[in-house]
Structures are given as C-alpha cells and as structure tokens.
Amino acid sequence: MKKKVHIIGGGLAGCELAYQLSLNNIFTHIYEMRPKVRTDAHQTGHLSELVCSNSFRSDDSVYNAVGLLHEELRLSNSLIMEAADKNKVPAGSALAVDRDMFSEYIDTKIKSNKYIKVINKEITSLKIFNDDIVVIATGPLTSKKLSEEIEKITSKKSLDFFDAIAPIVYYESIDMDIAWKQSRYDKGDGDDYINCPLTKFEYFKLIENIKNSPKTEFKNFENTPFFESCLPIEEMIRRGPETLRYGPLKPVGLTNKHSNEKPYAVVQLRQDNKLGTLYNIVGFQTKMTYGAQKNVFKNIPGLQNAKFARFGGLHRNTFIKSPKVLDKYLRLRTNKNIFFAGQITGVEGYVESTAIGNLLARILSSIILNKKFISAPKSTAHGSLHKHITKNANVNTFQPMNINFGIIDSFNENIKVKGKERKALKTRKAIKDFKNWIKKQTN
Ligand SMILES: Cc1cc2nc3c(=O)[nH]c(=O)nc-3n(C[C@H](O)[C@H](O)[C@H](O)COP(=O)(O)OP(=O)(O)OC[C@H]3O[C@@H](n4cnc5c(N)ncnc54)[C@H](O)[C@@H]3O)c2cc1C
Structure with a gap:
C-alpha cells in the first residue's frame, strides 16, 4: 500500500482528513498557501485558523444537532474536537475556544505527525498531481487561480455568497x-x-x-x-x-x-x-x-x-454544486482522482466542514486499503450531511447547509413524539448508529 493523498488546504477539513488518514498509516501531503499567500480573512500562517467567531456553537448533544455532530466527531477521535476541548473558554452551553491556542495545537500535532508533510505553497493547477489522489479542501476563501481551475474541471459555475465577521x-x-x-x-x-x-x-x-x-x-x-x-x-x-x-x-x-x-x-x-x-x-x-x-x-x-x-x-464564500458534480465518494463524477472536502462541498461552519473531512478520510481509507465502504447511517449527523450534499439537496437551489434536525432522517416522520423529546430520540438513535458504524470500520 503505497498510495499517497495530496490535500490542498490546511484548514479544518484538510487537517482532520490528514490526521484521520494517518491513523490508518496513510501518507498525505498538505499544501497550504498561507502565510506566503494570504486570504482576506485569515490573520496567521497557522493550520486550521478560525476566521471569525471562536465558537463551535452548542455543545449540547441531546437537544442540539451541532452538539450531536461534536459528539460523533469525538467518537471518531477527531483532532479538531480534541483541540477544541483542550483549548476551550467559558461560553455557556456553547463550545468556544481560544483561537490562537486552538490553531497552534493543531499546527503542532499535524507537523509532528510522521505520516503528514506540510508544504507551504499555493496550488494553482491540478496537473502537477498526475494520476494521484487529490483532495480540494480550500474552503470558502479558495484562491482565485484555483477557483478558476475548479470552474473549468466542474464545468459548472461555482457559486458565491457573503460571509461576515464580527x-x-x-x-x-x-x-x-x-x-x-x-x-x-x-x-x-x-x-x-x-x-x-x-x-x-x-x-x-x-x-x-x-x-x-x-x-x-x-x-x-x-x-x-x-x-x-x-x-x-x-x-x-x-x-x-x-x-x-x-x-x-x-x-x-x-x-x-x-x-x-x-x-x-x-x-x-x-x-x-x-x-x-x-x-x-x-x-x-x-x-x-x-x-x-x-x-x-x-x-x-x-x-x-x-x-x-x-x-x-x-x-x-465559494462552493461547488455538489449534488450535481460529486458522487457518493465525494469525488468528481468526471474524474475519479479528484475529491472535495470541507466547506467547498456546500456545508457551512467549522464543525460541518470538519465532519466532511472526517467522512472523506473513511471513504479514502476504504479505497486505498481496498475495503468496502459503508456510508454513515442517515440517522447520524455525519450521514445526513453526506446525503444532503451528494443526493438530497435540490441542485437548482443548492445553498450551503448547517447541520440541523430537519435533515436528520431517523425514523418515520409521522411518529407522534414532538419538541424536545423528539430531538432527544433522534440524538439517542444517532449516537447508537454512529458507534455501530465506527465499530464496523475497525472490524
Ligand atoms: C468571513 C467568514 C466568516 C465565517 N464565520 C464563521 C463562523 O463564525 N462560524 C463558523 O462555524 N464558520 C464560519 N465561517 C465558515 C468557516 O470559515 C468554514 O466553515 C471553515 O473554515 C471551513 O473549513 P475548510 O477546511 O473547508 O476551509 P478553511 O478552514 O478556510 O481552510 C482552507 C485552507 O485552504 C487554504 N487555501 C485556499 N486556497 C488555496 C490554494 N490555492 N492552495 C493552497 N492552499 C489554499 C486557505 O489558506 C485555508 O487555510 C466563516 C467563513 C468566512 C469566509
């Protein structure tokens, strides 16, 4: 097993992906353009810098969908969640972090990982990778030249919208x-x-x-x-x-x-x-x-x-029309070596982008290690996001999506339970199904 994965973008998705692959002894190169080339929002050269709020939103895994996603990531040994938990600051029921300590923590962990090499370079064309596996995880602020390249290979106009900083x-x-x-x-x-x-x-x-x-x-x-x-x-x-x-x-x-x-x-x-x-x-x-x-x-x-x-x-903010251009393996329908992860796939937020990095790690591990890939159950937050961007969303009105209970498909929607109880029922099922899913991958 000699396959190496090239990851463009050392943000939340790129780092989670590289780290998860390293747990399966898979080598990666992360190409991060900062600090040589800057974006309009990042301030440092650190990997996984948070560009706006320092909050990962609610940490309530019983009644809140983003809290559920936190929990699923923790069950996956997520590096991003480990960094968030270790560097958290008081924020009521939310999980907020010291942004510098958070990204420094990830930077150190990634750069000292023997399976990962970080190369500070802006990627402007995908030709240099020949037939190797490439993941585009360049996020909402993908550099202009690479955006143009992505438009060419997807033959669809990428969409933009505003994102704001407080x-x-x-x-x-x-x-x-x-x-x-x-x-x-x-x-x-x-x-x-x-x-x-x-x-x-x-x-x-x-x-x-x-x-x-x-x-x-x-x-x-x-x-x-x-x-x-x-x-x-x-x-x-x-x-x-x-x-x-x-x-x-x-x-x-x-x-x-x-x-x-x-x-x-x-x-x-x-x-x-x-x-x-x-x-x-x-x-x-x-x-x-x-x-x-x-x-x-x-x-x-x-x-x-x-x-x-x-x-x-x-x-x-830049993202692709995933339901149209990606298959269930998060790769281009037209080129089986080019994969996407993070916010550029049409999810929105730190936690959601991390989750897509985590999901893709499991997809790539199965491809590289020649194992059958089992999709995350639709009752889980990971599975719902995956389904949403590759299948369920309407391509004509496709807009980036936060995790929410509306997209988590746990049971017959006619079930009588309402309100908080219904949420608790969904999260309980999600955690149980997610644990089983993780277990199946290690067997
Ligand atoms: C202005 C703004 C405000 C936001 N506010 C919030 C918020 O408050 N809360 C929230 O949850 N989310 C917020 N987001 C969304 C959040 O930033 C993303 O969800 C998250 O960072 C996405 O992770 P990612 O790994 O996909 O991309 P990123 O974390 O952005 O990582 C992508 C990396 O790729 C690098 N890169 C780009 N182009 C190239 C290239 N050609 N070659 C090499 N490297 C490249 C970038 O430098 C960057 O480090 C905001 C986004 C923006 C733009």
Whole structure:
C-alpha cells in the first residue's frame, strides 16, 4: 500500500482528513498557501485558523444537532474536537475556544505527525498531481487561480455568497460599571457573556446610526445572496427595525445587576480567548467601514471607550454544486482522482466542514486499503450531511447547509413524539448508529 493523498488546504477539513488518514498509516501531503499567500480573512500562517467567531456553537448533544455532530466527531477521535476541548473558554452551553491556542495545537500535532508533510505553497493547477489522489479542501476563501481551475474541471459555475465577521474588543476597555457578566438563563457557568443594556431610545438610535453609516463597497459581490445563519447586521436591520431585538439583541433571560430598569435590548459579547482579554460582539458582523464601526459602537452603553482588536468585515464564500458534480465518494463524477472536502462541498461552519473531512478520510481509507465502504447511517449527523450534499439537496437551489434536525432522517416522520423529546430520540438513535458504524470500520 503505497498510495499517497495530496490535500490542498490546511484548514479544518484538510487537517482532520490528514490526521484521520494517518491513523490508518496513510501518507498525505498538505499544501497550504498561507502565510506566503494570504486570504482576506485569515490573520496567521497557522493550520486550521478560525476566521471569525471562536465558537463551535452548542455543545449540547441531546437537544442540539451541532452538539450531536461534536459528539460523533469525538467518537471518531477527531483532532479538531480534541483541540477544541483542550483549548476551550467559558461560553455557556456553547463550545468556544481560544483561537490562537486552538490553531497552534493543531499546527503542532499535524507537523509532528510522521505520516503528514506540510508544504507551504499555493496550488494553482491540478496537473502537477498526475494520476494521484487529490483532495480540494480550500474552503470558502479558495484562491482565485484555483477557483478558476475548479470552474473549468466542474464545468459548472461555482457559486458565491457573503460571509461576515464580527468585531472583537479588548476586555479592559469595556465599562463593567455599566455592563455585567451573565449567560442567558444563567446557562454554563452563569456569567460567560458580557451584557450591555440599551434603552428603547438607545436601541433605535443604534439602528439609525448603523443604517446611515458608510459601508464598504463590494462591487464584485453584487447580487450575491447572504448566508441566512450569519447575516450582516445591516441586512438584519433592512428586514425590520425590531429584527435585532428578536434576534441577537433579545433582552430575555438576563437581569441587569446595576439597575432595576428592564433593558429594551441587550448587546452581548462572548469571550474570544482563554486569557479572557478579548471579547467578540455577538451578531455584529458588519460591512460598515472601520471608522464607522468605531463611531457607532461607542454609543453602546459599556462600549463608550471600547478598543478594537479586530473590526468586522464581509467576505466571499465559494462552493461547488455538489449534488450535481460529486458522487457518493465525494469525488468528481468526471474524474475519479479528484475529491472535495470541507466547506467547498456546500456545508457551512467549522464543525460541518470538519465532519466532511472526517467522512472523506473513511471513504479514502476504504479505497486505498481496498475495503468496502459503508456510508454513515442517515440517522447520524455525519450521514445526513453526506446525503444532503451528494443526493438530497435540490441542485437548482443548492445553498450551503448547517447541520440541523430537519435533515436528520431517523425514523418515520409521522411518529407522534414532538419538541424536545423528539430531538432527544433522534440524538439517542444517532449516537447508537454512529458507534455501530465506527465499530464496523475497525472490524
Ligand atoms: C468571513 C467568514 C466568516 C465565517 N464565520 C464563521 C463562523 O463564525 N462560524 C463558523 O462555524 N464558520 C464560519 N465561517 C465558515 C468557516 O470559515 C468554514 O466553515 C471553515 O473554515 C471551513 O473549513 P475548510 O477546511 O473547508 O476551509 P478553511 O478552514 O478556510 O481552510 C482552507 C485552507 O485552504 C487554504 N487555501 C485556499 N486556497 C488555496 C490554494 N490555492 N492552495 C493552497 N492552499 C489554499 C486557505 O489558506 C485555508 O487555510 C466563516 C467563513 C468566512 C469566509
């Protein structure tokens, strides 16, 4: 068994894939263009850098689909989950990480793995790989030249949409005589978020200020749809002045410890690093210019002296029409040596992209080791994502997908159980089926 796998992109999917293959003694080369060639969002040269939020979202594996995906990854000995668990910071019921420690951890693990070689190089053409196995795991910010190559080989126009980044402020610059620490409904440690209270007047002034502020022009992205789960704040406001108050700024489950007056809305900040020196403003991904962000955010009570470690921004996202161009092995229907993994396959999010890396590792292991590949059961979060991108999604309306209970096909949908109980039933079945699936692969 001499086959080597070339992985383009040392992000979450590429690293998980290489690591999982190494557990089967399969050699890989990871080609990562950073730090030589930069993207618009990454800041370092580390492998698996998180470009925006430091959160892997809910860690509740009983009632939440992303929490279920965490659990399935842990059952697969996922490197990304190991790094997240080892470098986590307080975030209520969510799993959030110190982003630098997280990516440094992965960087060290990958670079010291004898089965993996990291080559810092931008890949612009696939010809150099001849007939070897190649995996494209270059993510939402795939470099321009490689995007052009992908368009050529898929003979389908890749799609783009916006992805947005929220600003980060230094903790010491937040006025804690106005803001207070508390998680909604005291979840997690009870005080994982910093809350800034807004009166009705302050709330509507904030909305007006955001509306009237100068925005960065994105001419190349005109007519590009937004990703619904990560909308820029301007887009939320465009949908109605109260949208934020019923979304990230909802004032429920919180008690202002400095005042008896009930806030009309609450801006929340989530810890961004282990030291607790950085906090990101939840839901404030924005396309306002940097100057405007400074002016607008200083009107939020508690942030009047805020110092910014990073401003918010908007970026392109690239993905292929997977249901049309990929087969069930996540490889091109037209070229059996070219595989795809991660967000470029049309999943969305850190955890989902990692899961596709994990899935592809199992597919490639079976091909290289000449074993029968058994698909992950459709009742599992892994299996649902796999089915969604290769089969179930409508190719004409195909948009990147987060994991959710709607795509997990566990049992006859007419079953009477509803609400939380139904979710718990689905997660219980998923974990059981996933364990069996993993067991079958080791037999
Ligand atoms: C602006 C923005 C904000 C986001 N916010 C969030 C968020 O808050 N939460 C969330 O869960 N997800 C978010 N995402 C999505 C998240 O970034 C992805 O889900 C995840 O990083 C995808 O993992 P991946 O391994 O597929 O790609 P990545 O992690 O992006 O890794 C791809 C790697 O490929 C490299 N690369 C690109 N082109 C080449 C080339 N030609 N040659 C060699 N190397 C190359 C890149 O440098 C990068 O390191 C955001 C994405 C963007 C763009």
